[in-house]
Amino acid sequence: MEIDLQSALKIADIQRRLLTFEADADTGEAILADAAELLDADAAMAAWLNEGTPLLVTWNAGPEIEEYFFRTFAGVDRDGNIRSTDPDLDNVNLTRRQMGSGVYHESAFAGRSMVENAAFHRDAFRPAGMNHVMGMTTRLAVGEAVFAMGYASADAPALAGGRAEIILNLLLPAFAHRFDTLDRQARNAERLQRAIDESDMNVTVRDDQREGDSGSRAFLTLPLPGPDAGYLAISPPDAATLAARLAEHFGLTKRQTDIACCLLDGLSTKDAAVRMGISLNTARRHCEAVLNRTGASRRGELNRLARSLTAPPEPSSE
Structure with missing residues (x-):
């Protein structure tokens, strides 16, 4: 025909x-x-x-x-x-x-x-x-x-x-x-979203390679396959996430968790005291307590230890 x-x-x-x-x-x-x-x-x-x-x-x-x-x-x-x-x-x-x-x-x-x-x-x-x-x-x-x-x-x-x-x-x-x-x-897309949800990294999908609204800098930005698919921005867990991980595994107190967050953020003991609104001596005691509880001998080791720990499981909805 x-x-x-x-x-x-x-x-x-x-x-x-x-x-x-x-x-x-x-x-x-x-x-x-x-x-x-x-x-x-x-x-x-x-x-x-x-x-x-x-x-x-x-x-x-x-x-x-x-x-x-x-x-x-x-x-x-x-x-x-x-x-x-x-x-x-x-x-x-x-x-x-x-x-x-x-x-x-x-x-x-x-x-x-x-x-x-x-x-x-x-x-x-x-x-x-x-x-x-x-x-x-x-x-x-x-x-x-x-x-x-x-x-x-x-x-x-x-x-x-x-x-x-x-x-x-x-x-x-x-x-x-x-x-x-x-x-x-x-x-x-389903597999990617599932991987993002299960990851303990900070992972976001962006329209372009510019920094996100929070100003956080990704250490890796990957183009997603397909036209206009965007970019996958990957960053390590932030200091608060890592400090919470240390607290979960080593039973840190609230103050010790806060000081651990300061240390993981790269603050000196003096700057940590200012951020937390405590005296320098109190900040030193909290720092020593964190290192003793975790077994870390120095701050750099504390950072590596926190990154090596797995994220705590999500609480059950049942």
């Missing part, structure tokens, strides 16, 4: 927009609408997970599909499949995800009689204007991304003549590549 120049230009435009898609609902709906009009569809829907949140957008379709999906949503299993309380829809979803990226007519997952008698078709797709469905899908780490075209009749020219399948196959590489990229970025 030949594709005219105007259609080819529309296909190229949709491919370009898919390749730069940021998985927001408004842009997704606009791309879906243009694809549906190009394919002479009567209605259309798109669904994907955006950083763990299911999103579903429709074009020229009633609210029935979205309402049905969220009413029957049954969570995610250990293999990353989105499950449904509707056994027929659950089976279709499992089969489609296992088949992976591709362009599929609904007949690839179930016979027509089964589709017409299924609750998801009777209560959602048919009243929403998607009596017959063809779409493209790509498997994600959790769930999948789907762009589906709906037709009132199986004799619709684009569906019966193969035009819908040809054009969807032309759009599939851009569609699958972009959602795969977004999926990997989301999983990398």
Whole structure:
């Protein structure tokens, strides 16, 4: 089947927009609408997970599909499949995800009689204007991304003549590549955030390499992969964090913890006394007590000792 120049230009435009898609609902709906009009569809829907949140957008379709999906949503299993309380829809979803990226007519997952008698078709797709469905899908780490075209009749020219399948196959590489990229970025972001949360270092993500609002200087600033991903700024734990760590491990008193913080900040005993508002002799006694309790022979050793200790565990929420 030949594709005219105007259609080819529309296909190229949709491919370009898919390749730069940021998985927001408004842009997704606009791309879906243009694809549906190009394919002479009567209605259309798109669904994907955006950083763990299911999103579903429709074009020229009633609210029935979205309402049905969220009413029957049954969570995610250990293999990353989105499950449904509707056994027929659950089976279709499992089969489609296992088949992976591709362009599929609904007949690839179930016979027509089964589709017409299924609750998801009777209560959602048919009243929403998607009596017959063809779409493209790509498997994600959790769930999948789907762009589906709906037709009132199986004799619709684009569906019966193969035009819908040809054009969807032309759009599939851009569609699958972009959602795969977004999926990997989301999983990398999750792993990065988990590492930040578990680290006892001061780690922040910045838009650029400038110092943060606090004026703290990072000893390492790394560019994150991807355009406009920002920078990872890493600094050692501050003196207060290290002093708290010493107090946790060696049972320091409040005053001893405060003086340890001063020492770790590089203050002399005299300057520590001024900061704490105590006499020089009292400050000296606290310094000696800290060194004796920790077994450190000098201030530099106290600093190395504090950095070698692991952070205390987070208190249980139970």
